[in-house]
Amino acid sequence: MAKGNEFSGRLEWRINVADGTSKTLVPESGIIQKSCRRLQGVVVGITLRIWSFLHKAWEIGVNEPKKFFHCLKVGMALSLVSLFYYMRPLYDGYGTNAMWAVMTVVVVFEYTVGATLCKCVNRAMATFLAGSLGIGVHWVANQCGEKFEPVVLEFSVFLLAAAATFFRFIPSVKARFDYGLLIFILTFSLVSVSGFRVDKLFEMAHQRLSTITIGVSFCIITSMLFCPVWAGQELYSLINRNLEKLADSLDGCVAEYFTDDGTKEDSSKNLQGYKCVLNSKATEESMANFARWEPAHGRFNFGHPWKQYLKIGSSMRNCAYCIETLNGCISSEIQAPEFLKKHFNDVCMRLSSHSSNVLKELGNTMKSMTKSSKTESSVREMNFTVQELQSALKSLPYQLALFTSPALEASNNGKDEAPTESSKVPLLEILPVTTVASLLIEIAARIEGIVEEVDELANQAEFKPASKKGSKKTQQSSTDDKD
Amino acid sequence: MAKGNEFSGRLEWRINVADGTSKTLVPESGIIQKSCRRLQGVVVGITLRIWSFLHKAWEIGVNEPKKFFHCLKVGMALSLVSLFYYMRPLYDGYGTNAMWAVMTVVVVFEYTVGATLCKCVNRAMATFLAGSLGIGVHWVANQCGEKFEPVVLEFSVFLLAAAATFFRFIPSVKARFDYGLLIFILTFSLVSVSGFRVDKLFEMAHQRLSTITIGVSFCIITSMLFCPVWAGQELYSLINRNLEKLADSLDGCVAEYFTDDGTKEDSSKNLQGYKCVLNSKATEESMANFARWEPAHGRFNFGHPWKQYLKIGSSMRNCAYCIETLNGCISSEIQAPEFLKKHFNDVCMRLSSHSSNVLKELGNTMKSMTKSSKTESSVREMNFTVQELQSALKSLPYQLALFTSPALEASNNGKDEAPTESSKVPLLEILPVTTVASLLIEIAARIEGIVEEVDELANQAEFKPASKKGSKKTQQSSTDDKD
Numbered sequence: 002m003a004k005g006n007e008f009s010g011r012l013e014w015r016i017n018v019a020d021g022t023s024k025t026l027v028p029e030s031g032i033i034q035k036s037c038r039r040l041q042g043v044v045v046g047i048t049l050r051i052w053s054f055l056h057k058a059w060e061i062g063v064n065e066p067k068k069f070f071h072c073l074k075v076g077m078a079l080s081l082v083s084l085f086y087y088m089r090p091l092y093d094g095y096g097t098n099a100m101w102a103v104m105t106v107v108v109v110f111e112y113t114v115g116a117t118l119c120k121c122v123n124r125a126m127a128t129f130l131a132g133s134l135g136i137g138v139h140w141v142a143n144q145c146g147e148k149f150e151p152v153v154l155e156f157s158v159f160l161l162a163a164a165a166t167f168f169r170f171i172p173s174v175k176a177r178f179d180y181g182l183l184i185f186i187l188t189f190s191l192v193s194v195s196g197f198r199v200d201k202l203f204e205m206a207h208q209r210l211s212t213i214t215i216g217v218s219f220c221i222i223t224s225m226l227f228c229p230v231w232a233g234q235e236l237y238s239l240i241n242r243n244l245e246k247l248a249d250s251l252d253g254c255v256a257e258y259f260t261d262d263g264t265k266e267d268s269s270k271n272l273q274g275y276k277c278v279l280n281s282k283a284t285e286e287s288m289a290n291f292a293r294w295e296p297a298h299g300r301f302n303f304g305h306p307w308k309q310y311l312k313i314g315s316s317m318r319n320c321a322y323c324i325e326t327l328n329g330c331i332s333s334e335i336q337a338p339e340f341l342k343k344h345f346n347d348v349c350m351r352l353s354s355h356s357s358n359v360l361k362e363l364g365n366t367m368k369s370m371t372k373s374s375k376t377e378s379s380v381r382e383m384n385f386t387v388q389e390l391q392s393a394l395k396s397l398p399y400q401l402a403l404f405t406s407p408a409l410e411a412s413n414n415g416k417d418e419a420p421t422e423s424s425k426v427p428l429l430e431i432l433p434v435t436t437v438a439s440l441l442i443e444i445a446a447r448i449e450g451i452v453e454e455v456d457e458l459a460n461q462a463e464f465k466p467a468s469k470k471g472s473k474k475t476q477q478s479s480t481d482d483k484d
Numbered sequence: 485m486a487k488g489n490e491f492s493g494r495l496e497w498r499i500n501v502a503d504g505t506s507k508t509l510v511p512e513s514g515i516i517q518k519s520c521r522r523l524q525g526v527v528v529g530i531t532l533r534i535w536s537f538l539h540k541a542w543e544i545g546v547n548e549p550k551k552f553f554h555c556l557k558v559g560m561a562l563s564l565v566s567l568f569y570y571m572r573p574l575y576d577g578y579g580t581n582a583m584w585a586v587m588t589v590v591v592v593f594e595y596t597v598g599a600t601l602c603k604c605v606n607r608a609m610a611t612f613l614a615g616s617l618g619i620g621v622h623w624v625a626n627q628c629g630e631k632f633e634p635v636v637l638e639f640s641v642f643l644l645a646a647a648a649t650f651f652r653f654i655p656s657v658k659a660r661f662d663y664g665l666l667i668f669i670l671t672f673s674l675v676s677v678s679g680f681r682v683d684k685l686f687e688m689a690h691q692r693l694s695t696i697t698i699g700v701s702f703c704i705i706t707s708m709l710f711c712p713v714w715a716g717q718e719l720y721s722l723i724n725r726n727l728e729k730l731a732d733s734l735d736g737c738v739a740e741y742f743t744d745d746g747t748k749e750d751s752s753k754n755l756q757g758y759k760c761v762l763n764s765k766a767t768e769e770s771m772a773n774f775a776r777w778e779p780a781h782g783r784f785n786f787g788h789p790w791k792q793y794l795k796i797g798s799s800m801r802n803c804a805y806c807i808e809t810l811n812g813c814i815s816s817e818i819q820a821p822e823f824l825k826k827h828f829n830d831v832c833m834r835l836s837s838h839s840s841n842v843l844k845e846l847g848n849t850m851k852s853m854t855k856s857s858k859t860e861s862s863v864r865e866m867n868f869t870v871q872e873l874q875s876a877l878k879s880l881p882y883q884l885a886l887f888t889s890p891a892l893e894a895s896n897n898g899k900d901e902a903p904t905e906s907s908k909v910p911l912l913e914i915l916p917v918t919t920v921a922s923l924l925i926e927i928a929a930r931i932e933g934i935v936e937e938v939d940e941l942a943n944q945a946e947f948k949p950a951s952k953k954g955s956k957k958t959q960q961s962s963t964d965d966k967d
Contacts, residue, residue: 061650079641079645083638104674107673108670151567166559167545170544170548187586282766329926436919438915439915447812
């Protein structure tokens with residue numbers, strides 16, 4: 002058998018043949034084979050990269066068909082606009098200015114309706130404003146005589162461009178009018194500069210505005226009529242999804258800590274869900290920003306309180322930070338002794354399941370857009386379990402120290418297998434469990450923060466009150482739960 | 485005296501005059517005054533908003549003069565390009581195509597050199613690629629006869645626009661070539677559509693490319709020569725600043741918990757520093773992305789491992805999550821009894837100061853770009869203090885339960901005022917302190933994660949090794965610290 006399959010310097014590779022002798026292995030032809038292999042490696046590497054790239058693209062297409070449709074929509078809008086370009090009568094009217102329609106479609110068409118509308122309004126307003134200002138400045142410059150005309154124009158371009166660029170740094174302006182300011186600078190410099198040559202400024206302005214209007218209307222129609230993707234709806238789904246993920250990873254974390262039955266791998270995906278919550282701030286903010294531009298759609302009115310979703314998101318992140326720390330504690334090396342875990346197992350598992358119930362209930366409230374009376378009872382249950390956990394913590398040192406009075410011992414019902422010999426457990430060993438417990442209590446407190454924000458949303462967005470029937474059902478099921 | 489200054493429905497407001505009688509107060513003239521006051525309110529409101537807006541703008545200008553200079557640079561670049569537009573010989577050569585130079589400057593000029601370079605390269609490459617492809621498709625369409633020409637062109641526009649839009653959804657492509665793909669769609673549709681009319685495609689392509697080249701070179705020269713803002717340098721400063729903030733807020737949090745001397749307000753600003761770390765992910769990523777396009781500058785080579793900064797940032801965020809939870813625990817309502825706090829005060833304060841020392845030392849390593857031998861000793865000190873804290877935790881239950889052997893009691897040196905009567909402290913009261921302690925231990929572990937990432941950076945970026953002299957000095961000062 003060959004002892005190795007690579008050739009290196011002074012080493013000799015031998016192969017034992019069936020008849021007992023051994024032959025020396027000699028490389029067939031050095032450089033050519035090496036370079037062949039290297040080439041092969043490069044080709045394989047490139048093929049693999051292309052393959053993985055296509056695979057990723059395919060996954061995006063399959064998992065998010067909306068994105069796939071968006072691409073078709075962009076293609077369609079562009080084809081339509083260029084069709085318009087081929088029609089000779091229109092072309093003769095607008096000449097090369099028709100190019101602006103194509104340009105508008107390419108630049109303005111965004112994934113969500115809100116983003117498209119935001120860009121459309123920004124572009125239209127900025128073009129109009131900058132155009133009129135440009136013509137005004139041009140007129141003033143004209144009055145100053147031929148010598149001063151370029152000076153006035155140059156100075157105005159410098160001043161307005163600098164000022165507009167500066168405004169783009171102010172966060173509140175940037176969030177809404179960034180694109181508008183860019184187009185403002187662009188249009189103003191084009192108008193004031195080209196005006197130096199072309200005297201038909203008004204005609205040009207008129208043509209540009211009308212071609213932009215054509216482009217903008219193509220965009221708006223295509224993005225709103227064919228499989229529209231509403232930023233508001235996306236934000237709403239994101240928050241709902243994140244609520245579920247938070248609930249799942251809380252459950253997963255606590256279950257992983259208290260049950261060691263080797264099912265860790267299955268739950269690891271659920272467990273990491275909170276990371277999505279940690280990283281969704283930027284997406285939430287841009288979605289909320291675009292959602293404000295959208296007209297009423299689906300179940301959302303025009304004045305829907307999108308900002309409140311940001312507050313919900315922020316309180317969810319607050320909770321996710323705690324879950325992150327909890328996750329860190331769970332994977333810590335110091336493990337609590339088994340009997341301690343057993344002592345807390347039941348109450349901690351119940352607390353986590355009640356906490357995640359509250360989160361799920363909030364998800365239901367959001368989904369049905371109906372004030373749920375179940376939430377209140379879930380919160381009450383959660384808080385009740387928090388108190389149980391606190392009293393479990395209270396009772397612990399007596400058990401451990403073994404100088405408990407018989408009365409106290411009796412009150413424990415002999416349920417927990419309290420140790421008789423290993424009683425002098427140092428605090429260091431109790432620490433992991435107590436830390437997990439106190440983090441769970443903190444998480445419950447932070448979940449109440451989410452509840453408050455969702456309640457505020459329910460008030461602002463005027464969610465329907467829960468039906469009597471539903472609330473009765475709820476109370477019944479919650480008492481069932483207790484049993 | 486008037487009993488009230490508002491008028492409402494049926495109520496009568498009376499004023500007691502000096503002679504003992506009283507007069508009824510009647511509003512002077514209802515509607516006009518009201519509307520006057522309302523108008524006043526609106527005007528004051530608008531003035532206040534404008535004032536606060538200008539104040540914010542002024543603050544940005546004062547705090548970040550770089551941004552102010554950037555605005556001047558944009559103004560200058562635009563004026564220069566439009567100057568070029570006024571020169572008749574050049575204008576005669578390029579005609580209205582000169583507009584593309586202005587457009588390029590407006591669209592491509594970004595705050596950092598890296599972003600500008602990224603956009604320049606993207607724009608140039610995409611224009612070239614899409615232009616050639618457009619001409620090719622145009623030629624193919626020409627061969628298909630007059631009837632099929634629009635069909636072929638329309639179809640190619642649809643297909644390529646859809647494909648390019650799809651690629652923009654793939655994160656790795658989006659990060660680097662988003663703008664390029666946009667320009668690709670734009671140029672391709674303009675070329676293939678306008679080609680239907682104009683037969684001088686090659687001339688147009690040549691003119692567009694050269695005007696874009698002019699615009700791009702203006703941008704690059706202005707952004708690199710006058711007060712350049714390097715994305716790499718910004719990223720580097722951001723990470724350094726965040727290291728400092730993390731150290732400060734760790735110190736602040738622990739100090740606030742253990743010392744109640746009313747200096748809370750002073751430290752609250754420092755305390756919140758970790759929030760910047762939590763929210764800087766998006767900035768870090770875009771900076772690292774742009775930094776890769778930048779040439780060697782200052783102390784950074786072309787191949788500087790910018791990606792490693794992202795890893796450092798991520799490990800810092802990991803640590804910040806823990807500090808966030810710690811902050812939550814500190815402001816929790818359940819407070820530990822004073823004697824317990826005293827028991828942990830010393831060691832916890834030392835651990836936090838050693839931990840923040842490690843962070844500061846890492847900051848020094850980054851700032852001087854020199855491997856510091858001090859870091860190692862700081863980490864050792866931190867770990868030593870972690871062990872001290874652990875043994876403080878270990879010794880606690882014996883002290884509390886009061887059945888410690890005399891030997892153990894003696895070993896505590898009588899330093900802590902261990903209670904004799906209130907010894908049966910329930911675990912619930914110990915919990916806050918122990919949670920703080922275990923979070924501090926977790927934070928120390930996560931700081932070691934940051935140390936590893938900074939070490940990796942030091943290796944990848946080939947930081948200079950510490951000088952012998954410095955290391956001796958360091959060791960001396962560290963022993964001084966211990967004393």
